Amino acid sequence: MDIKKLGDKIVQARKENRMSQAQLAQLLFISPQAVGKWERGESVPDFITINRLSEIFNLDLNYFSENAPAQKEELAIKNSANNVDQTEQKNNAEVESSHSVSEPLLTNFSGGAFVGTDFAGVNAPERKFWGSDLKGADFSEADLAGSSFKNSDVSNGNFEGADLTDCVLSNNNLSGANFNKAVLHRTEFSSSDLTHARFTDINLMDVKMVGGDLRKTIFENCEFDGVDFSSSDMSGLCLDGQLFINVKFDNACLKGVSFKGSALKNVSFRSTFALTNRYYKTLKSIDFEGAMMDKLTYAALKGAGVDLPNVTKV
Template structure:
């Protein structure tokens, strides 16, 4: 059983010990700073799922919030005990996620290869020349990160969210980005050779000077993205280009099937020895693209 005032005191203590502000903690939990304030004043308490995430972020065991770990400064009066609100914590036998968090860090030349379940543990970090080779980074959340010269070869980065981040000169060879969303992120000079972009969304950012040889393009969306110095090759299926800015972009030896181009001016896009279905051909022609390098696919 837990007393809301005891919980609040313990959240304050653990947060201050990690030198984290209410705003920083709220950002990592994707809630408002006002909600953190209510917890710390004992006016409300987190739900069980949030308790788990809170323990990970603050670097404490889940049982830290129980009365067994109550500090001498957190003793309650009889009046407080009579008014307390209680919740049940999971039993000690229940398997818990690792209680570690590496957000807000500066990581240089570190080897994290083979890691799993990173989730949100690297948010707001600077990472340079780090290795994540063969890692399972599914459901990874990176927000406000700088990632430079890191190696993600043969890694699974499925259903992840990369927000407001800079990714420069990284290697993603032979990896998977299935269903990952990049928003307001700048991706430059990266090697995506033989990378699976199925279901990937890139919006409100930049995709420039990247190597994308033998990559898989299926249901990939570029929205409000600046695409520059990139060569698309091979087959593209059900892809989407909306309000993108193109600079030195080439489609070479490509088969374009059901590709949506919502752009008024595609004059800067070059097509060399390409094939396209009728609907894609019409989109390109209406966008004033030079279609001399495109032949229609036979039905």
């Protein structure tokens, strides 16, 4: 493909969405200089990044193909149609406000700048927040069931008491986010930055936290039921005094993790591949002092040579 034409298309889409190179770079977790090189035709984004660009700009992936014209008129028509659709939704919501006070006005919040925006208590199920700047946004007590957050900056976001049932949060910056008392049922966190994110007073049910870096994530007073932590790095994490039922830590890095006083039932610590001396050493570094566990979990750990002092079998 002509990389100069591709660069022109990126420029056109970015300007139509009123984004600076720095804003686009932030959403893609790259430098503004990299965006500038694409737009000047000095380099090209990989396919995964092009897919993210289509999500951020709310464009069909074919827009970036060689044969698709990069005309300002086409983007203007598309944006005009979106504006008309949004206006109609707003008018309908106003007309029907007496019947449904909490009816949401927009279905798609992708590619927007919502720094510090107040979404507290909103009824917004099955919404899209893709490629959005949501730093410090307040989603406390909001109904976000079935919504998806992708490639967005939600650092220091507040999800206290929010309903995140069936939500997908992938490739986001969630550092410092607050999930205190949030509803996490079948919620999926993947490839996201959860540094210093707080999960407190929560019953996590069938949640997926696979393949993440959770070394500095904070879990306090939680119950984990059917949670999958497979292949995540949880080194040094404190999980003391919490409940784990049907939880998978398969092939996770658990060096120095503490389960002091925790209760474990049907918990798996298996290695995906052949058990190595390194993996045995990792298991032996886990602290189960004063924990309670069922006989099968106890036997599996004991069989791997794990020291289980003062552990109560139930």
